[in-house]
Amino acid sequence: FRYFRWAWRLTYLYVLGSIGYVIYDGYSSRHPDNQFHPDPSKKNLVILGTGWGSVALLKKLDTENYNVIVVSPRNYFLFTPLLPSCTTGNIEHRSIMEPVRQILRSKKASAMYYEAECTHIDAERKVIKISDNSDIKGDVHVTEVPYDMLVVGVGAENATFGIPGVRENSCFLKEIKDAQAIRTKIMDCVETAGFKDQKPEEVSRLMHMVVVGGGPTGVEFAGELRDFFDEDIKKLVPEIADSFKVTLVEALPNVLPMFSKQLIDYTESTFKEEHIEIMTKTMVKNVTDKYIEAEISRPDGKKELTRIPYGLLVWATGNALRPLVKDLMSQIPAQKDSRRGLAVNEYLVVQGARDIWAVGDCAVAGYAPTAQVASQEGAFLARLFNNMAKTEALEAKVHELSASLNVQPGNSAQVVQEIESTERQLRRIKDIKPFHYSHQGSLAYIGSEKAVADVAWLNGNLASGGKLTYLFWRSAYLSMCFSTRNRVLVALDWVKAKVYGRDVSRE
């Protein structure tokens, strides 16, 4: 009983502490400290993008060392791992967005932000061209920004492999607007299927939700969609319940190729129970507004063309290079053999370029294009730049002290000692180890409150799947959210969806 009382007291203290922290966090973000303006004579550090790589860099960067300028068409950071949950309203989209203004305002020294797209990098002149592509444009909406140091963290765009009809007819799942479009379309299909006198075959087509790409994006979305149907749509619109179907189309022999065999099997059997059909070895070749055409490879090696009617088509076949990245690569002869992005060295310097670094999905450093890699790369660059600034300050100090030796020869012993200690400090700082990625594991939600996890554990790997893994998935992603505000909003969304169900109104 005594233990119980202690446990109760500890829980009480924990809850009280958490509430106190949330209040303090809210107060401090509403009342930020004054920022000082960095010396404009310092180097211009231009950062492109506000995604995982760039924001991890910004978070850890001492902005007082540089004249920091951030350029991105998106004025917020997006926590992509929970984006599939926004397609069904399990999480509201603003809960996983963090305004870049909030991030910059929390820095000691202010940094500039321009909501614009970088359309060209002139590596020779060391300037970038930026363009405001938002709806509201001022008299000046195209201009140039000079840089001394440039970090390219523009991510990637959706791969379509030039397959006809994909861009015109399918939804992608990369940005907030994509998730909103999917959410609207799901309900549009449901309401259209329920339209008076709709023919049964048309109801079946409208209620057929097809996902192309069996990577983690496609799998997580298929799982979320099935949950939405089972927990909400089916209850509110029972007349279409029998026609609802989710199909996942994948060109390879299995889904989730980056997970272990055991978890692939687990995912496939869970999908079977959830009535999500998986079509493997099926390569989509053409997309029209009502059906897709795909080539199925049969076990005997024969290929067969099939037509799959759909109501909603979500295209999740991975990444392709952004035009800006292609353009930069074409200017640098050392990049001519790189196909997947900007080839970087072990310090993330773009090979063949001067003063340009690259992070995240647009960089090729030998790792998978994931948020984990991008954020570790961003944090590495912050350490590197902080060190470079310290090095420059110490070198200037050594220079100044050496000069003063000639002016005040009387203090020479003390000055020499100071020079030696500064040089020792310099050597320590200059010894920066190259970037090394530490893989913490892979996690994916597969629907029905089940998740799969391949996590690094005691120098080995731990593979697990099921309901407990789902709780782990939830707590891991909750703790990884960008801010306490995001954490609170996501937790409230989960509670709201559980108690009241997801909102099925079509915006």
Ligand code: FAD
């Ligand atoms: P991004 O985060 O894509 O950011 C790119 C930034 O550049 C954006 O701000 C964009 O607006 C900006 N930009 C684009 N063009 C320009 C331009 N011309 N000029 C200036 N700025 C520009 N990874 C995981 O590790 N775990 C997960 O659970 C996970 N879940 C995911 C779920 C989904 C639905 C998706 C789509 C991806 C997921 N990923 C996950 C992958 C992860 O999101 C990416 O690897 C990560 O976002 C890459 O970070 P980045 O900084 O390179 O690019």
Ligand code: NAI
């Ligand atoms: P992906 O590249 O991982 O998977 C795309 C899949 O589409 C491939 O399996 C490919 O074979 C298939 N495909 C390509 N063309 C096709 C066609 N014409 N017809 C049928 N299938 C086709 O892409 P995804 O899922 O968007 O992920 C991108 C990156 O983001 C990956 O590195 C991934 O690891 C990461 N990510 C990680 C998540 C997690 O850890 N939970 C969640 C989402 C993404």
